[in-house]
Amino acid sequence: MADANRQVTRQPRGDATRQSILEAAEKVFADLGYAAARLEDVAQVVGIRRPSIVYYFPGKQQLYDQVDADIFASMHEFVLKRVEGVDDPMARLLALLDAWLDFLVGRPTAARIIQRLIADPAPRGDNPVRFSESALHDIEAVIAMGVSAGTFRPVSAMHILNGVAAGALFYVCNAGQLGDARAYDPANPAELERFRALVHKLAEAAVIS
Known part of the structure; x- marks a missing residue:
């Protein structure tokens, strides 16, 4: 019973450490890029030693993968x-x-990491x-919806992605x-609302005949 209680009390601390590592890694990868970033850099930001990172993530690639996964999963949930x-549509x-x-x-x-992934x-x-x-899939689905409904002209979702949506990254x-x-x-x-208004105009011009 005592061991079980210790395990229960350790788990939140472990989850918090793992989350701190992910947040620090996102900043380090965004600032330095994948090639230049080191696990030691992430450990320094968190205030732990490198072996503590390896306990949660076997290597830099696995940590980078989890950072990417978290970014896109969070963005999808936000959408x-x-x-x-x-x-x-x-x-x-x-x-x-x-x-x-x-x-x-x-x-x-996240924006800087996505831009680095593109480059x-x-x-x-x-x-x-x-x-x-x-x-x-999110942008392909909405473009397909608009084309199917006759609201949008036939247009490539990837053109909208590259010509309109990518402006948010820049x-x-x-x-x-x-x-x-x-x-x-x-x-x-x-500033944000002025840019948002421009994005709306570009999107409308891109999909409406």
């Missing part, structure tokens, strides 16, 4: 809440784009959509990369 009950598309934008603004490390697919090996499949990641005179705060409400 589902935003589009729930939205049946009109255009309203659903805009709700999806808004969800992606708001998710990335609120979690800029360097090597860490994903032979399955580049292993974790991003849910995001691709909006978040580029804020401090354009020189002091052009710097902006992506989370500033006025």
Whole structure:
């Protein structure tokens, strides 16, 4: 009974440590990229030793995979809440784009990691959509809905992804990369709403005949 009680009390601490490792790893991978990041860097951010990370994640690839999995799973869950009950194709598309934008603004490390994944697919090996499949399915589904209903012209979901939705990544990641005179705060409400309005206009122009 005493051993069982000790196990119960240890579990929340273990879960908290694992979560702290994931959060630190997301920041380290976002800042340094997969190749340059080390488990020691993550351990330093958390305030633990490297062997403690290996207890939860056997190596850097497994930790990176879990960070990616968490980002896309969290983004998919965020989207589902935003589009729930939205049946009109255009309203659903805009709700999806808004969800992606708001998710990335609120979690800029995720935006930087996704941008790094696009630029360097090597860490994903032979399955580049292993974790991003849910995001691709989300936009394919809403475009297919609109085309089927006759609301959208026949258009490639990947064109909408690349030509409209991807702007959210640049909006978040580029804020401090354009020189002091052009710097902006992506989370500033006025700035964010101006960009959101532009995304809406681009989306409407892209799918309406």
